[in-house]
Amino acid sequence: MRAAYFCELRPYSEDEIRAELAIGIDENRAVIDALMDCGVIRYRTGDERDEEETLGADGADATQRYQFRYVGIAIALGHAIICYPKYIRSTGRPECQMRQVLSVIRRLGQEGKLLDPQNGGRRSDQLTLMIRLLLLYDEYGVYSNYEETRLLNGPGVIDWQRTIDMETPVISNGAPIYLDLWTRKTKRTEYDLIMRLHRAILSECSRFLAEFGLSALLSIGTVELTDESPADMGEPEYFRWLIDRERAGQYVTWKQDVLDLMRAYLTEHGVGADRGRVLRLGTTSYYHAWEVACKTAFGDLLGCRLRELPIDLAKGWRARKSETLLQIIPSPLWTRAQGMGDAGDVDTLIPDTITFAKAEGRTLFCIYDAKYYVPSRRGKIHGQPGVESITKQFLYQSAYKDFVEDHGFDGVASAFLVPSEEDEPKLLASVSFPGVMSGATGASAKFSDHIDMWALPAHEVFDCYLRRRELDPVVYESLLG
Structure with missing residues (x-):
């Protein structure tokens, strides 16, 4: 079956969606309704004010009312829908890029960083369960138990402790000689029901993904271990009881995970679940993935304590060495009118990414905002980015003014970072705020009077996140202004 591809936030008409899905009018309407119910599609009224929501709406005609506010995979009424990120503007089916996107989404889910947990707030849904089971199999193999037997003078490894405890040795030249030896042999229980169930579930999951053409996209190989299906083997209630009993005595972490996933899979009725339900692996908040990836790629120091920073703390800051770069940002101070009590603490500014860098012999304090x-x-x-983002970026610089000056930084680099599908970073524009934010002159010459907007290769930044590495500083020196 051919998966259908749609671009995040691009407006589509019903006819365009139906053409891509290659289905009839009534079925198309049912698919759209199902996707709208779970938040994958939103209806565009034309009154949206959010800059992100209006992306691509310019020039859209009156029939193009549907936007896929989602990145990832959705399976609705037997149809696989792939929603790729809005920064991918190339024509065609971006299968290669989507492999990385899905890896990023899976990693975010494993780290608990997906802002919108799937299926009404549960930690995972059926599609996620299938993928996790197959990935665990790829790493560890089939769940299996082993029987350990001990025999007198049998085959296997000598069990010296049991031999010493159970047998009387013959002493020869002062040394003990054992005429009978206990041996230990371990064999796998081939007909264990848990193992059979695991094989059946893995085979069923693999066939399901292959049916929708998703195996290659998810980088998961075909698994054909048995012709049995879980439904053929017995009642789910019995297998859940069996799994619970096995789980109580299992202390190997990956086996515990497999048992938990199999139990959840049976509870959700496997691939035979209600066909009207939408299965998802994705997020409506892919912007958060970009923010997290930029933090990794640029070595974010925001959460580091001052004593851990790669600089010698100035004398006035040593008493605050246990605070983080985030905690040293001043907070707004509210004071109530006389006699009305304490106003209390309030929220303060929170930058995206703070890091230090060297360029052409200069040490720079970098403030990056992933957009x-x-x-x-x-x-x-x-x-x-709108005026609120611009204003906050200048305020971040002001909040760190004392820290920058006291530690002898040579300058401040301030930039918005946006994703692109290109292979090299590109400066798109710069913004200043004449008459509102003062220019960088005189004593404040080291502080920036503008904010650059850079388009970065998204595949490179996300690769940093997946591999837990930082960008090559030589390549990205141009961002330092």
Whole structure:
């Protein structure tokens, strides 16, 4: 079966969706309704004000009312839908890019960083269960138990402790000689029901993904271990009881995970679950993935304690060495009118990424704001960060003013980071705020009077996140201004 591809936030008409799915009008309407019910599709009214929501809406005609506000895989009424990120503008089916996108989504889920847990707040849904089971199999193999037998003078490894405890040796030249030896042999229980169930579930999951053409996209090989299906083997209630009993005595972590996943799979009725339910592996908050990836790629120091920073703390800051770079940002101070009590603490500024860098002999304090936007490349700029983001970026610089000056930084680099499908970083634009934010002159010359907006190769930044590495500083020196 051929999966259908759609671009995140691009407006589509019903006819365009039906053409990509290659189905009839009534079935198409049912698929759209199912996807709208679970938040994968939203209806575009034309009154949206959010910059992200209006992406691509310019020039859309009156029939293009549907936007896929989602990145990932959704299976609805027997149809596989692939939603790829909005920064991928190439025509065609971006299968290669989607392999990385799905790896990022899986990693975020494993780390508990998905902002919108699947299926009404549960930690995972049926599609996620299938993928996790297959990945565990790829790493550890089939769940199996072993029987250990001990025999007198039998085959296997000599069990010296049992031999010493049970047998009387003959002493020869002062040394004990054992005429009879106990041996230990371990064999796998081939007909263990848990093992059979695991094989059946793995084979069923693999066939399900292959049916929708998702195996290659998820980088999961075909698994054909048995012709049995879980439904053929017995009642789910019995197998859940059997799994619970096995789990009580199992202390190997990966086996515990497999048992938990199999139990959840049976509870959700396997691939035979209600066909009207939408199965998902994805997120409506892929902007968060970009933020997390940028933090990794640029070596974010925001959560580091001052004593852990790669600088010698100035004298006035040593008493605050246990605070983080986030905690040293001042907070707004509210004072109630006389006699009305304490106003209390309030929230303060929270930058995306703070890091230090060296360029051309200068040490720079870098303030980066990851923006999951796709700004226009020609003509009047649109799709760029708004005035609130611009103002906050200047305020971050002001909040760190004392720290920057006291530690002798040579300058401040301030930039918005947006994703692109290109292979090299590209400066798209710069923004200043004349008459509101003062220029970088005189004593404040080291502070930036503008914010650059850079388009970064998304595949490279996400690769940093997946491999837990940082970007090559030589390649990205240009971001330092």
